[in-house]
Amino acid sequence: MRPVSEHQRRIADLLGLLTPTRVAPAEARGLVLAEPVTAPEELPSFDNSAMDGYAVRAVDVAGASEAAPVRLPVAADIPAGAGIGVLEPGTAHRIMTGAPLPRGADAVVEVERTDAGTDVVTVSAAREPGSFIRTAGSDVTAGTEVLPAGTLVGAAQIGLLAALGVRAVVVRPRPRVLVCSTGSELTDDPVPAAGQIRDSNSHMLAAAVEDAGAVAIRRLWVADDVPTFLSTLDAELEAGVDLVLTSGGVSAGAYEVVKDALAPRGVEFTKVALQPGMPQGSGTYGEAAVVCLPGNPVSSLVSFEVFVRPALRASYGHPRPHRPIVRAALTEAITSPGGKRQLRRGRLDAVAGAVRPWGPPGSGFLGWMAGADCLIDVPEDVTELAGGDPVDVWDLTSWGRPATRSGGS
Numbered sequence: 001m002r003p004v005s006e007h008q009r010r011i012a013d014l015l016g017l018l019t020p021t022r023v024a025p026a027e028a029r030g031l032v033l034a035e036p037v038t039a040p041e042e043l044p045s046f047d048n049s050a051m052d053g054y055a056v057r058a059v060d061v062a063g064a065s066e067a068a069p070v071r072l073p074v075a076a077d078i079p080a081g082a083g084i085g086v087l088e089p090g091t092a093h094r095i096m097t098g099a100p101l102p103r104g105a106d107a108v109v110e111v112e113r114t115d116a117g118t119d120v121v122t123v124s125a126a127r128e129p130g131s132f133i134r135t136a137g138s139d140v141t142a143g144t145e146v147l148p149a150g151t152l153v154g155a156a157q158i159g160l161l162a163a164l165g166v167r168a169v170v171v172r173p174r175p176r177v178l179v180c181s182t183g184s185e186l187t188d189d190p191v192p193a194a195g196q197i198r199d200s201n202s203h204m205l206a207a208a209v210e211d212a213g214a215v216a217i218r219r220l221w222v223a224d225d226v227p228t229f230l231s232t233l234d235a236e237l238e239a240g241v242d243l244v245l246t247s248g249g250v251s252a253g254a255y256e257v258v259k260d261a262l263a264p265r266g267v268e269f270t271k272v273a274l275q276p277g278m279p280q281g282s283g284t285y286g287e288a289a290v291v292c293l294p295g296n297p298v299s300s301l302v303s304f305e306v307f308v309r310p311a312l313r314a315s316y317g318h319p320r321p322h323r324p325i326v327r328a329a330l331t332e333a334i335t336s337p338g339g340k341r342q343l344r345r346g347r348l349d350a351v352a353g354a355v356r357p358w359g360p361p362g363s364g365f366l367g368w369m370a371g372a373d374c375l376i377d378v379p380e381d382v383t384e385l386a387g388g389d390p391v392d393v394w395d396l397t398s399w400g401r402p403a404t405r406s407g408g409s
């Protein structure tokens with residue numbers, strides 16, 4: 001059987017790195033800059049007040065105190081958004097936070113240190129030159145690289161791009177994924193007939209694809225019929241697809257539609273030393289990468305976590321493609337099959353450093369999976385672990401906090 005790490009590499013190689021494209025900043029959220037951003041202008045773009053108060057010349061309030069306040073005529077009122085005025089010596093301008101400092105002023109006295117006068121203001125504190133002034137360029141200097149290539153674009157970066165008036169950035173695009181469940185037992189009918197079940201995998205995998213930062217361009221299911229399966233793929237691929245993600249039809253039964261359709265077309269079907277998630281398919285179809293996951297719902301989602309999620313994130317350059325791993329002590333004993341890496345569902349108490357196995361190891365227990373928040377990683381050569389033993393745990397609730405190690409190893 002193929003080791004997990006080898007199959008991870010194969011899937012990552014199949015998807016590769018997507019070609020960068022230019023998008024509006026809002027569309028870059030969650031994506032990664034493929035080219036740096038250089039500030040086209042400085043920030044702030046003009047000297048402005050950091051406080052609601054009075055713009056003055058520091059020399060005019062030198063020596064002012066509670067005991068010996070200084071009185072200055074208020075020659076102007078400067079709300080935020082006003083133009084840049086001129087302050088005559090021996091006067092004050094009432095100024096609001098963010099409003100432009102008038103020429104001639106070199107300090108702001110906060111309103112709390114005055115009597116808030118509108119015609120004449122009484123100032124009871126001296127202020128050094130530069131006090132409460134945000135000078136032009138003090139945050140960002142024009143021409144500097146503010147966001148290097150490789151930056152993950154989030155709220156702060158989008159805010160900065162907006163402040164600088166940057167209208168487009170270069171990122172790798174979200175991978176476009178076609179999610180296709182297979183199985184003649186599946187139905188979307190709210191009341192399934194005898195022997196039929198609702199399709200959970202296409203909904204689940206489409207959600208997992210979107211959580212990974214990719215786009216599930218279509219979600220569908222097809223029956224166990226090779227010509228229908230192939231004609232559906234052919235029709236859908238015209239929309240431009242980076243990855244075809246199938247579930248079901250990859251094991252050893254008489255009607256394995258995915259394997260029967262794609263094995264003759266060069267897609268490789270193999271057993272990976274993983275539980276759950278042993279039967280796996282991978283290759284290309286047309287221009288698209290193809291990953292064929294097993295149909296058992298837990299196998300499908302666990303193998304998505306192991307193989308597909310990191311490859312999708314790596315394909316758009318995510319700096320942390322893998323889930324963070326934490327070390328925790330098992331609350332109870334578990335067993336694992338020799339020769340396979342087991343990813344057992346669990347519930348992590350990160351504060352206590354403890355992890356509780358959650359539900360049986362079998363691959364059909366979706367109810368248990370939905371209550372879990374982590375995967376307990378049992379190495380291939382380990383068959384028994386006792387309560388209290390330390391284990392690696394993949395934290396499924398964390399979205400890419402830097403970790404000392406990650407699920408890639």
Ligand SMILES: Nc1nc2c(c(=O)[nH]1)N[C@H]1C(S)=C(S)[C@@H](COP(=O)(O)OP(=O)(O)OC[C@H]3O[C@@H](n4cnc5c(N)ncnc54)[C@H](O)[C@@H]3O)O[C@H]1N2
Nearest residue numbers: 181183199200201202248249250251252278294295296299
């Ligand atoms: N003789 C053998 N039988 C099986 C083997 C094997 O090696 N030899 N491997 C087992 C393992 S491990 C797995 S995992 C499954 C994988 O089977 P398939 O990928 O071919 O999946 P199906 O047979 O189509 O379905 C398995 C199971 O999952 C249900 N299913 C499938 N798709 C969906 C869906 N979209 N939504 C909800 N449930 C789904 C399906 O009804 C079956 O119960 O094979 C084992 N067998």
Ligand code: MOO
Nearest residue numbers: 276277278299363
């Ligand atoms: O390996 Mo299967 O994927 O046990 O459920």
